[in-house]
Structure formats: C-alpha cells, structure tokens
Amino acid sequence: MNDELIPYPNLDGARAWCHVIYGLHALAVVVGVTGAATVAGAFVFGVPSLIAVVLNYLKRGEVVGTWLDSHYRWQIRTFWFTLLWLLVYGLLIITIIGIPIAWVLIVILGLWVAYRVVRGWLALAGGRPLAG
Secondary structure, eight states: OOOOOOOOOSOOHHHHHHHHHHHHHHHHHHHHHHHHSSSHHHHHHHHHHHHHHHHHHGGGGGTTTSSSOOOHHHHHHHHHHHHHHHHHHHHHHOOOOOOOOHHHHHHHHHHHHHHHHHHHHHHHHTTTTOOO
C-alpha cells in the first residue's frame, strides 16, 4: 500500500457514513448479545450489518487513498472473515467431535467481532487510520 495518502480536503460526509456503518455493526453486536442469535450470526445475517456492508461497498470509492479507506476496508474484512469462520463453525457443529470446538469458536468469534467494531470506531472517532 502507498504510504502517501491522497490529500482530500472534505471527508466529513464519508466520515459520517463510516460512523453510521460502525453504528449499524454495533447494533448487530448488541442484537447478538441480547437476542437468541450469536454475536457472529447477528453480525453476518442481521439486517443492520447487511445494510452496513452494502453501504461499505457503495461508499468506499469516495475514500480511496485517504485515511478513511482503512476503515472501510476494516469493516468489509470483518464482515467477510466473520462469515468464513461461521462456515467453519457450521462444519464443526455437525460433527459430534467438533461440537465442543465449535462452541469455543463461536464465543471467540463473537468477542473478535465486538473487538473489531469497538477498535475501529474508537480509531475513527480519534481521526486515526487502521492498520491491518
């Protein structure tokens, strides 16, 4: 990735959208914690996160090369990696031997999702890009 960020004088609109997207993802985490779904399940299959990921793809072109690009990429990767690990969970849960591993995995995955949402949103609030 290029170390030089493209100067872009007005990112207020794109930054506001990024806050909205983090808010939608956070809502999905809360639904997962308080509802019948798991955090990861609510994050990937819940309406708030589905809206958020669509917004990510619609709005990320506006921030290419800016510090906000890392946030949009972070949010998109969080969604897709969560889906990937949910598939692994699904394969484990259908086997008798894999069930205990699946339950540990789903708890860790829920904590990871919550961490990614909180870390990203705090960095955005502080005006900092994300690495990784």
